[in-house]
Amino acid sequence: MLKVLIVVLLFAVIISLFSGLFFLVKDEGKTSRTVNALTIRVTLSVMLLALLAYAVVSGQLPINPSPLR
Known part of the structure; x- marks a missing residue:
């Protein structure tokens, strides 16, 4: 359950990143x-x-402090 919540938050961050890019390009800083x-x-x-x-x-x-094990 915890790992699912981590993945959901990661996707939400990525969606917010691209929505900010979209608003930056579309609004040209007016809003x-x-x-x-x-x-x-x-x-x-x-x-x-x-x-x-x-x-x-x-x-x-x-x-995992030592990935070679």
Whole structure:
């Protein structure tokens, strides 16, 4: 369940990124939709980082310190 939530947040960040690009090209800086898309993207990224930190600290997402093992 946690990994699904991580993937959903990643897709939401990517969608927000491309919506900001679309608004930047379409509106040519006349509206604040680009800033709103950036705000949403930053918020989603902070939520994603917090979720990843929680998953690592709680042990639900193990970190492999040596990939050669």
